[in-house]
Amino acid sequence: MSLRATIAVCAMIILSGCVTGSREPAPPPISLDAQGIQPTISGLRIDFGRAQVGVIDTVSRLLGDGPDAITTTAECGPGPITAASWEDGLTLNFQDGAFVGWVNTDPELAVAGGFRAGMSRLEMPPVSFQITSRGTEFARSDIAGLLTEGDAAIRLLWAGRVCFAR
Structure with a gap:
């Protein structure tokens, strides 16, 4: 192989490493907030109050x-809650056929306020904590969360109406 061909091959290898190495990971398809869900690929929102079938689809x-599952809890505060749960940790709550809340344990999904499930307590935005029967809870701008045993990280986050198993 000539020197010119060798240089060309080396340059292509180096440049291909730069191109593939510089790719940003794709953003999660949705982010969660106090009013519902914001798809990252669209300016349209999926706010609380929308129809269950359309939201799930x-x-x-x-x-x-x-x-993975759609279940109904009959005994839940203001009435039965139907929960649609995905394998990665997202649960959407519905009451009387309307989207009313979400619960998330998926660290890949962004949550308004700079929160993520799994985020260490030291990385969290400033919040005040309260000890409850479930453990150490916090809330900020209608987003609430629960820390892990030992208070090291965020175990789960939620907004809207939720129903926790007793």
Whole structure:
């Protein structure tokens, strides 16, 4: 191989490493906030109050998979809650056929306020904590969360109406 060909091959290898190495990871398909869900590929929102069937279908398309389970808890505060749960840790709550809340344990999904499930307590934005029967809880701008045993990290986050198993 000539010197010129060798240099060209080396340059292509170096440049290909730069191109593939500089790729940013794709953003998660949705982010969660106090009013519902914001798809990252669209300016349209999925706010609380939307119809259950449409919300489940849309979120399933965005996540690339449908819920693993849809269950109803009859005894839950203001009435029965139907929960659609995805394998990675997202649960959407519905009451009387309307989207009313979410619970998330998926560290890949962004949550408003700079929170993520799994985030260490030291990395969290400033919040005040309260000890409850579930453990150490916090809330900020209608986003609430629960820390892990030992208070080291965020175990789960939620907004809207939720129903925790007793």
